[in-house]
Amino acid sequence: MKKNKETTIYDIASELKISPSTVSRALNKHKSIGKKTIKRVQDKALQLGYRPNHVAANLRNQKTHTIGVIISRVDRPFIATLIGGIESEAKKQGYNVIFTQSYDKTELEIENANVLFNSRIDGLIVSLAMETTNYDHFKLFTEKGIPLLFVDRVTESLNTDLVVIDNTHSGYMATKHLIEQGCKRIAHFAGAQHRDVYKNRRKGYENALLEHGIEIEEDLIVVLDILSAEDGYKAAMGMLSQENRPDGIFTSNDTTAVSVIQCAKKLGIKVPEELAVIGFNNDSISTIIDPPLSTIDHPAAQMGKIAARQLLNKKIHPEIDSSNIVKLKTNLVMRASSNRLGKILSED
Amino acid sequence: MKKNKETTIYDIASELKISPSTVSRALNKHKSIGKKTIKRVQDKALQLGYRPNHVAANLRNQKTHTIGVIISRVDRPFIATLIGGIESEAKKQGYNVIFTQSYDKTELEIENANVLFNSRIDGLIVSLAMETTNYDHFKLFTEKGIPLLFVDRVTESLNTDLVVIDNTHSGYMATKHLIEQGCKRIAHFAGAQHRDVYKNRRKGYENALLEHGIEIEEDLIVVLDILSAEDGYKAAMGMLSQENRPDGIFTSNDTTAVSVIQCAKKLGIKVPEELAVIGFNNDSISTIIDPPLSTIDHPAAQMGKIAARQLLNKKIHPEIDSSNIVKLKTNLVMRASSNRLGKILSED
DNA sequence: CTGAAAGCGCTAACAC
DNA sequence: GTGTTAGCGCTTTCAG
Numbered sequence: 001m002k003k004n005k006e007t008t009i010y011d012i013a014s015e016l017k018i019s020p021s022t023v024s025r026a027l028n029k030h031k032s033i034g035k036k037t038i039k040r041v042q043d044k045a046l047q048l049g050y051r052p053n054h055v056a057a058n059l060r061n062q063k064t065h066t067i068g069v070i071i072s073r074v075d076r077p078f079i080a081t082l083i084g085g086i087e088s089e090a091k092k093q094g095y096n097v098i099f100t101q102s103y104d105k106t107e108l109e110i111e112n113a114n115v116l117f118n119s120r121i122d123g124l125i126v127s128l129a130m131e132t133t134n135y136d137h138f139k140l141f142t143e144k145g146i147p148l149l150f151v152d153r154v155t156e157s158l159n160t161d162l163v164v165i166d167n168t169h170s171g172y173m174a175t176k177h178l179i180e181q182g183c184k185r186i187a188h189f190a191g192a193q194h195r196d197v198y199k200n201r202r203k204g205y206e207n208a209l210l211e212h213g214i215e216i217e218e219d220l221i222v223v224l225d226i227l228s229a230e231d232g233y234k235a236a237m238g239m240l241s242q243e244n245r246p247d248g249i250f251t252s253n254d255t256t257a258v259s260v261i262q263c264a265k266k267l268g269i270k271v272p273e274e275l276a277v278i279g280f281n282n283d284s285i286s287t288i289i290d291p292p293l294s295t296i297d298h299p300a301a302q303m304g305k306i307a308a309r310q311l312l313n314k315k316i317h318p319e320i321d322s323s324n325i326v327k328l329k330t331n332l333v334m335r336a337s338s339n340r341l342g343k344i345l346s347e348d
Numbered sequence: 349m350k351k352n353k354e355t356t357i358y359d360i361a362s363e364l365k366i367s368p369s370t371v372s373r374a375l376n377k378h379k380s381i382g383k384k385t386i387k388r389v390q391d392k393a394l395q396l397g398y399r400p401n402h403v404a405a406n407l408r409n410q411k412t413h414t415i416g417v418i419i420s421r422v423d424r425p426f427i428a429t430l431i432g433g434i435e436s437e438a439k440k441q442g443y444n445v446i447f448t449q450s451y452d453k454t455e456l457e458i459e460n461a462n463v464l465f466n467s468r469i470d471g472l473i474v475s476l477a478m479e480t481t482n483y484d485h486f487k488l489f490t491e492k493g494i495p496l497l498f499v500d501r502v503t504e505s506l507n508t509d510l511v512v513i514d515n516t517h518s519g520y521m522a523t524k525h526l527i528e529q530g531c532k533r534i535a536h537f538a539g540a541q542h543r544d545v546y547k548n549r550r551k552g553y554e555n556a557l558l559e560h561g562i563e564i565e566e567d568l569i570v571v572l573d574i575l576s577a578e579d580g581y582k583a584a585m586g587m588l589s590q591e592n593r594p595d596g597i598f599t600s601n602d603t604t605a606v607s608v609i610q611c612a613k614k615l616g617i618k619v620p621e622e623l624a625v626i627g628f629n630n631d632s633i634s635t636i637i638d639p640p641l642s643t644i645d646h647p648a649a650q651m652g653k654i655a656a657r658q659l660l661n662k663k664i665h666p667e668i669d670s671s672n673i674v675k676l677k678t679n680l681v682m683r684a685s686s687n688r689l690g691k692i693l694s695e696d
Numbered sequence: 697c698t699g700a701a702a703g704c705g706c707t708a709a710c711a712c
Numbered sequence: 713g714t715g716t717t718a719g720c721g722c723t724t725t726c727a728g
Binding site: 368382407409 | 713
Binding site for chain 3: 354356357358368369372373376400401402403404405406407408409
């Protein structure tokens with residue numbers, strides 16, 4: 001089927017009895033081309049149903065106007081919002097985005113990085129797989145001078161641009177909030193400690209405790225390699241069924257915070273009176289759970305937008321060789337799950 | 349910066365004193381090339397840090413091994429899961445996926461379609477913008493023989509492949525379920541009626557009522573052009589505060605079903621005793637809300653996977669000119685929000 | 697303001 | 713089993 005060749009600039013050129021280069025220039029509105037020529041070319045292009053072939057232009061120009069994205073998996077609220085932000089900003093600047101999922105496996109991350117490189121993407125945005133501890137597969141990009149930027153789950157070891165939130169401060173805020181609400185024994189559900197995000201949230205937690213003269217108890221800290229609802233529920237069950245149970249919990253994501261609340265309900269523990277809970281991310285589930293979940297609002301969409309902007313900016317100004325690290329502010333969103341002092345909260 | 353030219357097959361060829369075509373064939377493991385040659389070429393390629401340039405191959409081969417996706421917006425649970433399925437299947441088959449968001453605007457959908465076409469994608473998967481009623485911007489693809497497939501929010505008017513769920517039957521099941529639970533006055537929150545998904549869910553609702561000898565009351569049907577939490581809440585407030593209020597509601601998505609439950613709580617209406625509620629999609633919020641929400645489980649991930657498979661299959665067998673329509677089964681998930689007969693439910 | 701010509705990197709007839 | 717050659721469609725020096 002389909003043997004009707006594409007119409008190219010050559011077709012336009014010969015119909016108009018001008019040269020392909022003129023056509024090319026006209027289509028790109030090159031300044032040195034006369035108005036009437038531009039008009040004639042455009043009309044003819046329309047008439048012939050001409051469609052620019054970006055692939056050819058890409059080869060010639062040595063750039064693809066495409067950026068790559070590697071994320072763990074798109075069907076997580078935070079990630080979906082993040083790449084939504086990336087896409088909209090990239091498109092605004094005339095870039096396509098190819099996205100790939102690592103499913104938190106280093107092996108897939110490596111494979112994706114290679115495929116994307118071979119596709120000659122103009123830049124790469126990565127949120128690291130949970131599993132990854134070696135970053136050599138990204139050296140390809142740094143060595144060839146292809147802009148590389150990490151977002152959220154990052155590593156500083158490659159000296160690239162980074163877009164993150166202030167996890168330490170966020171963890172600090174969350175914990176301090178629980179302390180201010182009168183909690184005395186505050187537990188923490190942490191994520192994998194080789195990921196800075198989770199390490200820093202924990203650090204913030206510890207800082208807040210120390211600052212308020214509360215001893216850090218290892219028993220109150222649970223590291224969950226996967227912050228899933230199931231694992232969160234199990235951990236909550238273990239933590240809450242002991243006799244000297246905590247009266248406050250700060251979890252590294254909302255999913256596990258919801259599990260904590262559900263577990264508390266099951267055990268007949270009142271939230272927030274007997275157990276104050278605060279999560280992380282401000283996923284939509286946090287407003288659905290009863291009582292509504294206090295949390296740290298994560299500016300995911302903005303983060304995506306800034307990551308894309310930063311990456312593309314780097315393309316334009318490669319002379320700025322410094323690795324910028326953009327640290328976004330977060331906000332504490334107080335809802336009923338941590339409101340032990342009866343503060344009147346506005347509705348969401 | 350970066351002036352060190354890429355290493356190409358020519359570099360490998362001249363180092364090895366063989367021809368570029370042999371190198372090309374060796375790298376692609378062409379059958380007519382000797383084992384030792386292949387080995388030599390591979391070793392040299394590795395040594396020189398050779399990286400295949402897909403852009404060049406794409407131009408030459410007239411195919412990009414890339415598919416395009418146009419969806420409304422990625423930060424909706426159902427959509428995120430859908431494109432997750434698309435990506436994983438596409439990658440398994442060696443294809444990249446460029447995704448773009450229409451934000452439910454026809455204008456952006458058109459723009460995205462054009463950009464994707466110019467990028468010479470090998471196929472396109474579309475879930476239509478809420479707004480779209482004219483489909484001419486997709487003719488480009490059908491006319492040029494580029495595989496085009498609609499998923500979920502589809503149109504039959506272009507005679508393309510379709511992957512959908514059985515919305516009519518799903519709506520029927522949901523409504524019948526409410527009837528079986530003893531509901532007498534059943535309301536329906538529908539979506540935009542020019543989208544088949546919503547029209548058919550409504551049709552299923554009406555079928556079920558008719559089948560059970562229940563009159564269809566226009567007053568009990570609300571069409572929400574945007575099925576958002578806010579609009580759902582407003583509609584629920586209007587519906588539930590009248591004196592002759594319904595005792596069952598079937599909504600076209602989970603978001604508005606949750607709004608209904610929240611509104612009912614606010615008004616002191618007991619769910620499910622005084623009002624049974626069933627939603628659509630089986631988003632994660634449906635297990636979080638109290639009482640847990642009955643819903644129709646939407647096989648989003650499978651749908652994405654099948655859409656990608658179907659699309660790429662079409663590429664391989666273009667002779668199959670018939671437009672296939674794949675209709676996936678859905679399941680009713682019964683939870684407490686519609687359980688008026690006190691059935692014992694297993695935990696999720 | 698416009699044209700001629702080369703080339704981006706790769707592949708595939710068509711030779712041998 | 714391997715080499716020669718042309719060309720995918722576009723852009724861009726360089727020349728006029």
